[in-house]
Amino acid sequence: MPVFKNGHFIDDQWRMIAEGEDVPPSGHVILPLEWWLAERGAFEGSHVPLGVKIEPDTQLAAMVDDLSRFSLIAIHFPKFGDGRGYSHARLLRERYGFKGELRAVGDVLIDQLQVMSRCGIDAFDITDPATEKALRQGHSPLVTHFYQPAAAHEIPVGTRSWARRPA
Amino acid sequence: MYRYDEFDAAFVKERVSQFRDQVERRLQGDLTEDQFRIHRLMNGVYLQLHAYMLRIAIPYGALSSRQMRKLAHIGRVFDRGYGHFTTRQNLQFNWPALKDIPAILDELAQVEMHALQTSGNCIRNVTADHFAGAAADEHDDPRPYAEILRQWSSIHPEFTYLPRKFKIAVTGAEKDRAAIQVHDIGYQLKRNEQGELGMAVYVGGGQGRTPMVALKIRDFLPVKDMLSYTEAIVRVYNLEGRRDNKYKARIKILVHETGAEAIRQKVEDEFAKRDDVLTLPHDEIERIKAYFKPPVLAQREARSQTFDARRQSDPAFAAFVKSNLFAHKIDGYGIVTISLKPIGGIPGDATSDQMDVVADLAERYGHDEIRVSHEQNLVLPYVALDDVPAVYDHLVKAQLATANAGLISDIICCPGLDFCSLATARSIPIAQRLSEHFGAGEKARDIGGLKIKISGCINACGHHHVGHIGILGLERKGIETYQLTLGGSGDEICTVGSITGPGFSSDQIIDAVDCVVNTYLNLRTSAEESFIDTYRRVGMAPFKKVLYERDTGADI
Numbered sequence: 001m002p003v004f005k006n007g008h009f010i011d012d013q014w015r016m017i018a019e020g021e022d023v024p025p026s027g028h029v030i031l032p033l034e035w036w037l038a039e040r041g042a043f044e045g046s047h048v049p050l051g052v053k054i055e056p057d058t059q060l061a062a063m064v065d066d067l068s069r070f071s072l073i074a075i076h077f078p079k080f081g082d083g084r085g086y087s088h089a090r091l092l093r094e095r096y097g098f099k100g101e102l103r104a105v106g107d108v109l110i111d112q113l114q115v116m117s118r119c120g121i122d123a124f125d126i127t128d129p130a131t132e133k134a135l136r137q138g139h140s141p142l143v144t145h146f147y148q149p150a151a152a153h154e155i156p157v158g159t160r161s162w163a164r165r166p167a
Numbered sequence: 168m169y170r171y172d173e174f175d176a177a178f179v180k181e182r183v184s185q186f187r188d189q190v191e192r193r194l195q196g197d198l199t200e201d202q203f204r205i206h207r208l209m210n211g212v213y214l215q216l217h218a219y220m221l222r223i224a225i226p227y228g229a230l231s232s233r234q235m236r237k238l239a240h241i242g243r244v245f246d247r248g249y250g251h252f253t254t255r256q257n258l259q260f261n262w263p264a265l266k267d268i269p270a271i272l273d274e275l276a277q278v279e280m281h282a283l284q285t286s287g288n289c290i291r292n293v294t295a296d297h298f299a300g301a302a303a304d305e306h307d308d309p310r311p312y313a314e315i316l317r318q319w320s321s322i323h324p325e326f327t328y329l330p331r332k333f334k335i336a337v338t339g340a341e342k343d344r345a346a347i348q349v350h351d352i353g354y355q356l357k358r359n360e361q362g363e364l365g366m367a368v369y370v371g372g373g374q375g376r377t378p379m380v381a382l383k384i385r386d387f388l389p390v391k392d393m394l395s396y397t398e399a400i401v402r403v404y405n406l407e408g409r410r411d412n413k414y415k416a417r418i419k420i421l422v423h424e425t426g427a428e429a430i431r432q433k434v435e436d437e438f439a440k441r442d443d444v445l446t447l448p449h450d451e452i453e454r455i456k457a458y459f460k461p462p463v464l465a466q467r468e469a470r471s472q473t474f475d476a477r478r479q480s481d482p483a484f485a486a487f488v489k490s491n492l493f494a495h496k497i498d499g500y501g502i503v504t505i506s507l508k509p510i511g512g513i514p515g516d517a518t519s520d521q522m523d524v525v526a527d528l529a530e531r532y533g534h535d536e537i538r539v540s541h542e543q544n545l546v547l548p549y550v551a552l553d554d555v556p557a558v559y560d561h562l563v564k565a566q567l568a569t570a571n572a573g574l575i576s577d578i579i580c581c582p583g584l585d586f587c588s589l590a591t592a593r594s595i596p597i598a599q600r601l602s603e604h605f606g607a608g609e610k611a612r613d614i615g616g617l618k619i620k621i622s623g624c625i626n627a628c629g630h631h632h633v634g635h636i637g638i639l640g641l642e643r644k645g646i647e648t649y650q651l652t653l654g655g656s657g658d659e660i661c662t663v664g665s666i667t668g669p670g671f672s673s674d675q676i677i678d679a680v681d682c683v684v685n686t687y688l689n690l691r692t693s694a695e696e697s698f699i700d701t702y703r704r705v706g707m708a709p710f711k712k713v714l715y716e717r718d719t720g721a722d723i
Binding site: 056080081082083084086087088090094095109111112115116118119130133134141142143144145146147148149150160 | 174177178181182184185188189192197198202205206288318319320321322323324325326327328329330402405406410440442444445
């Protein structure tokens with residue numbers, strides 16, 4: 001699936017690990033969170049680049065101590081109307097300080113990309129043809145004014161106090 | 168009143184462009200109906216039984232005359248010459264064409280209005296006491312806080328895809344005119360012992376098929392923490408609210424299933440982890456408050472001779488004053504309620520011509536301010552007592568002077584099966600017949616304050632659960648049947664009404680309500696004891712006995 005990041009489609013190094021597969025030495029595989037939680041002991045001392053995939057009902061508390069181990073967290077949106085992933089993204093970025101890639105996977109559509117990125121998601125796994133078409137045509141978001149603080153530094157200081165990030 | 172600055176204006180303009188783009192992509196087939204639906208709803212566009220319906224946001228129900236004239240104009244040009252004021256202090260147009268909607272949104276943007284978040288699973292239009300800023304019993308004006316909430320919740324990136332809709336109401340008085348305890352969040356402004364301003368926080372109220380009175384989870388929250396606390400509540404709800412069943416998805420179910428203490432703990436834990444970003448700086452609260460400074464009102468005598476003389480000489484005017492004029496916090500002024508409940512009319516409807524009349528009156532006598540109440544009436548919050556007779560005369564000419572605010576014919580009613588695709592029964596004709604039966608004259612005045620609320624389906628948009636007398640229209644084997652509830656109340660003593668027993672047919676329901684009212688009249692200790700007080704004293708039994716020991720209470 002094409003991955004959109006920083007304004008263009010990129011060559012993606014990552015893939016979901018297949019069931020029963022061993023983690024390759026080169027890493028760059030995304031593990032389901034359960035897999036990671038069951039086998040994390042096996043990765044002690046390893047520096048293989050790993051990603052993990054979380055679901056809407058994931059309890060972040062179970063994994064926050066391991067965040068530094070991940071280069072990528074895939075947030076699964078099984079249906080675009082399920083908004084739990086937005087809270088997960090903000091918490092991972094703002095509360096737990098995750099600096100790696102936050103990738104939206106699943107039902108990821110053009111009209112949700114902007115709110116996703118405002119929550120700190122910075123890569124998008126695109127499966128919807130209309131969304132891919134719109135992005136390849138250079139579709140850009142039409143709304144640029146926002147009332148809330150968000151992960152992206154988009155609001156001039158002083159515009160709205162509840163929209164201001166501390167320095 | 169709040170005035171848009173450049174930021175607000177640019178925001179709304181961009182949002183209209185965004186929706187226009189979404190409509191175009193839908194028409195080109197790039198968006199499926201399922202994908203489009205969520206954007207349509209978030210912009211206030213519903214697909215109803217016969218046509219699209221556009222619901223326009225009127226934040227906390229406040230309108231200027233210019234805005235009211237624009238609504239009148241839109242009604243004339245794009246609809247059938249009228250609009251419908253709703254229980255969320257909004258306005259609905261029932262007959263716009265989809266192709267005209269972007270143009271209507273452009274017209275609205277010219278007067279600082281929009282239709283954002285009047286639907287969808289997001290934080291909806293924030294409501295407030297319709298007497299805000301004018302009522303004599305107010306601790307503080309709730310509108311600045313409602314406005315801050317409105318701004319903060321507009322396309323909130325984290326909270327636009329909640330499990331279900333989310334409604335917030337704010338009041339600043341002890342007397343709750345905003346029904347805060349049947350909201351997802353209700354804030355009540357209050358002062359602590361040090362005189363500092365804060366708010367009591369109520370969570371998990373709601374109506375619908377599972378009516379619940381909200382729980383108070385905080386007695387005093389400093390106002391500077393309002394957004395942080397709101398964020399904590401909505402985040403807990405977003406992550407933990409049920410998504411498996413849309414009828415169990417409101418926060419009231421989460422609150423109920425989790426338990427009051429557990430939900431309070433979760434919210435407080437989340438709140439404790441806040442950073443300072445959302446803490447409201449004093450200067451910013453003051454900046455927003457400045458928009459809501461009361462108009463400069465000329466000093467007047469507490470008593471007005473013009474007013475008193477007319478009141479003595481004209482019984483119709485006296486009756487209007489008794490029901491439709493409310494005490495103002497400034498001497499020599501009053502708050503005028505313009506009833507949108509003409510006898511036999513459709514509750515909440517106003518013609519474009521009537522909207523223009525109200526706009527003119529607001530401009531000439533009312534410091535250019537109009538409010539929409541959740542009881543589907545209009546309010547002029549700043550009228551000099553000297554001017555009340557003139558205002559009344561204009562209202563009479565426009566057929567807007569029905570003297571029934573708060574009386575039995577001041578009925579809240581949803582659109583029901585005449586318009587709504589969810590409805591199971593008609594509600595408007597029941598309201599019309601009750602209104603004709605009880606009228607706005609001597610009989611209605613003798614009955615006194617009594618709130619009838621009617622919903623045409625279990626979703627309870629007509630607030631029947633909190634009606635002193637509530638009526639719920641259902642369909643049983645293809646026949647409309649009406650369930651009666653008694654003892655509900657949406658004010659500071661908030662209760663959900665109890666069902667009397669088997670329902671009534673459309674033919675029987677007026678008689679059943681009449682029977683309840685007569686029972687009350689027989690039971691009350693004096694004319695001072697209102698229906699709800701009498702009900703609370705005697706309970707359901709005497710009403711039930713009279714209702715079902717007659718021949719007409721058929722078991723349907």
